[in-house]
Amino acid sequence: MSFEISVNQQEVLVIVEGKIFVEDAAQLREKLLELIDQGHRRFIIDMHKAIYIDSSGLGVLVAIHKRAIENGGGVVIRGLQGVVKDLFLMTRLNKVFEMD
Known part of the structure; x- marks a missing residue:
């Protein structure tokens, strides 16, 4: 994965590309939490190049979403397709996130 x-x-x-596994999710979480700590509150996660995300990756997105909301912001997920979109629908995360 790259972002x-x-x-x-x-x-x-944030433009995500490829497959998101545990180690990738940890890197992404660290960087996004750092940005939240710097005062950023609104995040757009562009997933149109993502082909897979595991539960740890989904967990990072939920955690970032929660922290952003606590600070008066939020997370928008953009460009879901294929397996990644199916996972969001199956886990009902499409009801949690603003989707674009």
Whole structure:
């Protein structure tokens, strides 16, 4: 997995590519928590290049979402498709996140 993060005044855009497993999720969590600690509150997670995400990856997204909401922000998930979209639907995370 790889991810690219771009930050501006209003939001953080995270483009995720490939397969997200435990070790990747830990790296992503660390970086996004660091951005939350810096005061960023609104995150857009672009998943159009993601082909798989395991439970640890889903857990990271939920944790970031919770922290962002606590700080008056939120997380938008964009570009779900294929297996990744199916996992969001199966786990009902499409009801938790704002989807774009």
